[in-house]
Amino acid sequence: METLTKYLLSDQIVTARWLSNTEGCSVAEARKLLDDYTKDETILCSYLLHGADGHRSRYVISSEDNLEKTKGKFDNLHSCQLYSIQKKSDALSNKEFAVALHNTDQQQAEALLNGDNL
Numbered sequence: 001m002e003t004l005t006k007y008l009l010s011d012q013i014v015t016a017r018w019l020s021n022t023e024g025c026s027v028a029e030a031r032k033l034l035d036d037y038t039k040d041e042t043i044l045c046s047y048l049l050h051g052a053d054g055h056r057s058r059y060v061i062s063s064e065d066n067l068e069k070t071k072g073k074f075d076n077l078h079s080c081q082l083y084s085i086q087k088k089s090d091a092l093s094n095k096e097f098a099v100a101l102h103n104t105d106q107q108q109a110e111a112l113l114n115g116d117n118l
Contacts, residue, residue, distance in 0.1 A: 009087070
């Protein structure tokens, strides 16, 4: 997929939601497209986890490096889905990763609402 490869090569974070809207496919299909890149050692993946922690339901986004540790924080894990991929670059701290992911998701959502194609 040319759009996805081009975006990854420009060091951008690609979320399943953005890819779904950009390519006109379902989020499930977009996740399958992203999944094709997960075996590539130069790609960093993040995952959306949903589960219960006591009586509280939680959603958490985790980088692949912290995935098993994050899964262990749930009493009952309901789902773990690929959320985004990006080209690995210099290692980001957990806080920097979270901020970058949030900012990218926000920018992509705004662009989609405005009809822009990043």
